[in-house]
Amino acid sequence: MASHLDPLMLTLLYWARRVLQFKSAILFEVMLGVSMWTSVPFILLFTAIYAASGGLRxxxxxxxxxxTIFIIGGFIGMIVAFSKIGGFAGLAETMEKNDLGYMLTTLRPPSxxxxxxxxxxxGQPLASMWYWCVDQTMVQRVLSAKGVQDARKxxxxxxxxxxxxxxxxxxxxLIARAFFAECQRTDGQLYSDWCGTDLGDGNESSKAYPLLIAKMFPDGLRGLLIVSMVLAMMSSLDSVFNCLxxxxxxxxxxxxxxxEASRQRQVWVGQLVTGVAALCGLAWLPMIASSANGLYLTTQSAQTHMSPTLVAVFLVGLFWPRANGAGxxxxxxxGFAAGIARFVASRMATxxxxxxxxxxxxxxxxxxxxLFAAP
Structure with missing residues (x-):
């Protein structure tokens, strides 16, 4: 049953997941002054080339x-960031001082x-279940393991x-947000170079971490983190290209x-599909540019309008013996029709x-x- 559903699933979720890749475009914009209309095509096409030429291996x-590079760079960056603000206690004190203490609280009101x-x-666990149990990029990696034990590990x-x-x-x-808030509160007397970008705005908040790298980190660490973030984006891209x-x-x-297609012809077709997918990814640029909610919320919203249907079908197939491919x-x-309709309506509603x-x-x-109950 799953193999018949994979093409539809991957085609629709491809668009939802492309938002993640534009984080690297923000990095280029902050660090080099290069717009995403220039950096995104380069990232997409470069990643598509090596994914198409090398395959899953x-x-x-x-x-x-x-x-490995991302984890090492991320830990070093985290340590440096905390040292700049006085550890977690310093972060909490700064956030409270600027009426931002709620950002350190994960349990917010239902409204x-x-x-x-x-x-x-x-609701969010449904998207998580999709990613860990249904997402083809995860499934394909598990199926490539040497055996069941290796797959489990x-x-x-x-x-x-x-x-x-x-x-x-x-x-x-959060530390970057605290620096911005302190600059605003003291009229530029503290962290004066942080007042230029409104990190309280949904779109501009996506620049928080790149700004932290640009303003607070030494040159060597800055280079390592730039490389690690770009590689992380490419890693997510190449996985989807390969699965598609x-x-x-x-x-x-x-x-x-x-x-009757030969193996060589199938490989050629797969490479062609990778190129088409890279070009289609550029269609997300106008939507990202017009988003007022920031990259994270836009990404999660798009995925959460698709994933409940996948999880529902997955669970029904797992626990109900009479489930079949047609159903x-x-x-x-x-489910997808309802999800897409609602996503479009939410983007247009005031x-x-x-x-x-x-x-x-x-x-x-x-x-x-x-949407989970819709199917």
């Missing part, structure tokens, strides 16, 4: 090296428009590594279009701070529960 080997505790604890290690982003990215970002090419080559081209496909079509429960304005993690 090249992607996995490069990912290991890229992840919070960005991170309600109900949505984060109930890899999954456990990946789970533990997922604990690191709050320390490597979130806390340094594999699924299209085997599940669409060979199965339906050319059953799963019908559920996917209904919502005030009190309108938190209408269909168009409901927080996306709350909406995930409705």
């Amino acid at each position: 090249a992607v996995m080997y490069t990912d290991v090296g890229q992840a 919070d428009r960005e991170f309600p505790w109900t949505g984060m604890l109930i 890899g999954c456990v290690l990946a789970g533990y590594l997922k604990i690191l982003p709050p320390f490597l990215m979130v806390f340094p970002g 090419s594999t699924v299209f080559s085997y599940d669409i081209y060979k199965r339906f279009l050319h059953p 799963a496909l019908a559920g996917m079509i209904v 919502c005030d701070e009190h309108d938190t429960y209408s269909i168009s304005c409901m927080q996306f993690n709350h909406m995930a529960l409705i």
